[in-house]
Amino acid sequence: xxxxxYIEREMHEDKIPELPRPEAxxxxxSEFPLRNRRRVYLANGVxxxxxxxxxxxxxxxxxxxxxxxxxxxxxxxxxxxxYPCQADIIVGHDRLSKRPDLVTVKDQSLDMAxxxxxxxxxxxxxxxxxxxxxxxxxxxxxxxxxxQEIAVTTDRDCEFQFEAMIDPRxxxxxxxxxxxxxxxxxxxxWWETRNALASVGASFQASIEGGEMLASTQNxxxxxxxxxxxxxxxxxxxxxxxxxxxxxxxxxxxxxxxxHWQALRMVAYAKYQGFGRLRHDNRAAWNELWLGRxxxxxxxxxFQRVVDSAFFYLHSSVQACTPGSLPPFGLSRTEGYYNGHVxxxxxxxxxxxxxLTAPDAARATLDYRTRRLPMARMNAFxxxxxxxxxxxxxxxxxxxxxxxxxTGCVMEFSTPAxxxxxxxxxxxxxxxLFLREDAWPVVRGAADWICSRVTMTARGYEVRNITTSxxxxxxxxxxxxxxxxxxxxxxxxxxxGQFNLPAPARWSEVADNILILSDPADIANETAAADPHGKLxxxxxxxxxxxxxxxxxxAVRSGDRxxxxxxxxxxxxxxxxxxxxxWREYGxxxxxxxxxxxxxxxxxxxxxxxxxxxxxxxxIGAGPVESWCSEPVxxxxxxxxxxxxxxxxxxxxxxxxxxHGDSHTKIK
Numbered sequence: 001x002x003x004x005x006y007i008e009r010e011m012h013e014d015k016i017p018e019l020p021r022p023e024a025x026x027x028x029x030s031e032f033p034l035r036n037r038r039r040v041y042l043a044n045g046v047x048x049x050x051x052x053x054x055x056x057x058x059x060x061x062x063x064x065x066x067x068x069x070x071x072x073x074x075x076x077x078x079x080x081x082x083y084p085c086q087a088d089i090i091v092g093h094d095r096l097s098k099r100p101d102l103v104t105v106k107d108q109s110l111d112m113a114x115x116x117x118x119x120x121x122x123x124x125x126x127x128x129x130x131x132x133x134x135x136x137x138x139x140x141x142x143x144x145x146x147x148q149e150i151a152v153t154t155d156r157d158c159e160f161q162f163e164a165m166i167d168p169r170x171x172x173x174x175x176x177x178x179x180x181x182x183x184x185x186x187x188x189x190w191w192e193t194r195n196a197l198a199s200v201g202a203s204f205q206a207s208i209e210g211g212e213m214l215a216s217t218q219n220x221x222x223x224x225x226x227x228x229x230x231x232x233x234x235x236x237x238x239x240x241x242x243x244x245x246x247x248x249x250x251x252x253x254x255x256x257x258x259x260h261w262q263a264l265r266m267v268a269y270a271k272y273q274g275f276g277r278l279r280h281d282n283r284a285a286w287n288e289l290w291l292g293r294x295x296x297x298x299x300x301x302x303f304q305r306v307v308d309s310a311f312f313y314l315h316s317s318v319q320a321c322t323p324g325s326l327p328p329f330g331l332s333r334t335e336g337y338y339n340g341h342v343x344x345x346x347x348x349x350x351x352x353x354x355x356l357t358a359p360d361a362a363r364a365t366l367d368y369r370t371r372r373l374p375m376a377r378m379n380a381f382x383x384x385x386x387x388x389x390x391x392x393x394x395x396x397x398x399x400x401x402x403x404x405x406x407t408g409c410v411m412e413f414s415t416p417a418x419x420x421x422x423x424x425x426x427x428x429x430x431x432x433l434f435l436r437e438d439a440w441p442v443v444r445g446a447a448d449w450i451c452s453r454v455t456m457t458a459r460g461y462e463v464r465n466i467t468t469s470x471x472x473x474x475x476x477x478x479x480x481x482x483x484x485x486x487x488x489x490x491x492x493x494x495x496x497g498q499f500n501l502p503a504p505a506r507w508s509e510v511a512d513n514i515l516i517l518s519d520p521a522d523i524a525n526e527t528a529a530a531d532p533h534g535k536l537x538x539x540x541x542x543x544x545x546x547x548x549x550x551x552x553x554x555a556v557r558s559g560d561r562x563x564x565x566x567x568x569x570x571x572x573x574x575x576x577x578x579x580x581x582x583w584r585e586y587g588x589x590x591x592x593x594x595x596x597x598x599x600x601x602x603x604x605x606x607x608x609x610x611x612x613x614x615x616x617x618x619x620i621g622a623g624p625v626e627s628w629c630s631e632p633v634x635x636x637x638x639x640x641x642x643x644x645x646x647x648x649x650x651x652x653x654x655x656x657x658x659x660h661g662d663s664h665t666k667i668k
Contacts, residue, residue: 039052046250055148059085064322077336085248120134132152135149139279143321168189176191201260203267208234211234247275289358295645307611313581318354324368340395412467447507464477466478482515584598630664
């Protein structure tokens with residue numbers, strides 16, 4: 001029998017080329033602790049981390065598709081995952097994690113150009129003083145991986161220990177299997193979430209560079225503990241740099257039936273590439289993304305920093321390999337507010353800018369909807385209708401998982417909005433195969449649902465008992481809803497003709513006879529109650545979720561450029577956080593209790609939508625690209641131009657220029 005020999009090819013760091021750094025902000029914090037400071041958010045579309053001031057001591061970890069049962073209300077919710085790049089440092093009797101009095105966090109920098117977090121720490125142990133520099137990133141090119149480097153320099157000769165670990169103790173759930181392997185990974189953990197709704201595989205590999213290795217051990221003596229631990233004991237001389245490199249992996253059961261073994265394979269795959277290559281490829285991926293960033297030429301020099309942070313956080317949270325869609329808080333939160341559910345926020349506000357700047361990421365979120373079409377059909381059946389009805393809040397399987405206190409309020413306008421996103425993708429990319437195989441089933445199902453949802457009366461086809469907002473009012477015949485239904489039905493008829501398919505006569509009948517209210521008295525009598533907040537000032541309105549961005553467009557269209565600029569300033573002031581460039585849902589005016597949350601991606605998504613589509617009057621459609629930009633460009637006061645180096649149109653790169661006063665936006 002032939003003996004096989006496996007040859008490992010190592011990547012030499014000096015062969016990895018340097019990359020030019022794109023112009024993007026660095027957010028540096030040097031005062032700790034900050035009042036109400038939130039943890040840094042790093043993500044790559046599959047893994048999301050909330051990292052503390054000392055990032056290697058632990059993290060709040062979200063993984064796309066990882067869900068459990070909520071302790072609070074028993075509903076499906078995003079579940080926390082174990083952190084595979086946790087570490088600790090022990091010098092003599094001083095353990096860093098247990099001696100915060102000996103630790104000083106000097107500064108922490110989030111480099112948005114490449115999605116890297118750098119932290120500088122001083123550890124004044126009794127026997128030596130340490131300077132610790134930490135680098136953490138989640139590579140976009142290997143989205144199931146996490147990479148971390150901890151570099152230590154001491155002021156005298158000494159011995160100390162690095163501990164690298166996965167410690168799931170305290171997380172809701174249970175350990176299904178734990179192994180300390182003797183392969184390319186140091187440990188493997190299979191973790192199951194609460195009530196066994198899903199599971200995740202975790203693995204890591206740690207290595208030491210520099211110093212004299214004295215001992216290397218694993219806690220492989222049994223499964224009495226869920227802790228996965230690798231210990232390195234080293235001897236160093238004063239000024240010598242010693243580096244602990246960790247590569248971790250997290251794979252949700254949504255991606256693999258035995259996710260722990262797949263996590264081990266991903267660690268091995270990452271090790272073959274090497275830490276330096278992973279960092280280089282991640283930077284290259286970000287360099288490509290930044291070509292799609294909107295440049296706003298305006299009087300406020302600091303506004304571009306706000307735009308760049310919006311671009312960074314949106315693109316951090318989704319990519320081509322994202323197995324789920326994009327919740328309002330991305331991968332920044334697990335159990336709690338909004339529970340990681342997918343709302344119509346995505347298709348309405350976050351999807352449009354992704355469509356032009358990262359169409360592969362936009363496609364991934366549509367694939368999520370496609371895979372869950374059977375549950376959309378069942379959702380319609382529950383209501384007594386036919387076709388498909390997408391839920392207000394969607395989760396792992398795609399059925400309705402709206403929180404209990406809102407039961408019955410199903411936000412039925414989700415279905416036309418999702419169908420419109422499918423059509424926008426087909427038109428923007430020119431993908432006729434997608435239009436036939438993916439968009440058509442959604443449009444057809446939505447048209448069938450509309451026809452079974454309407455009620456025939458003497459006034460025509462009415463849409464009664466529909467919820468249009470979170471005031472949960474029982475509304476009849478909202479004009480925008482009924483107009484949207486008619487538009488989608490006519491689109492369905494047109495597509496059927498394009499594909500040489502017979503269109504049901506009822507589609508045209510309902511579209512032509514649906515009731516569209518025009519009298520203000522009738523609208524007030526039948527539609528939902530007025531805004532419960534009443535008439536608000538510009539500042540007050542801006543503090544509501546994404547309140548300012550719609551007002552910017554309204555002001556511009558009415559010709560009041562000064563008011564539009566005021567709404568922009570108010571929206572940024574209410575929602576943008578200058579420490580790490582994060583975004584709130586509610587501004588300070590309304591912020592109290594549970595609403596004081598950050599990383600609300602609907603806000604930056606909406607801002608990018610108005611910069612890329614609404615202000616340039618860029619209307620994506622089925623016709624020639626030249627017809628998409630036919631309206632004059634009007635921008636807020638002090639704005640000269642919105643320019644994008646590269647957007648994607650029908651599979652090709654193009655440049656966008658929207659100058660104030662031009663007859664239309666230029667696409668080259």
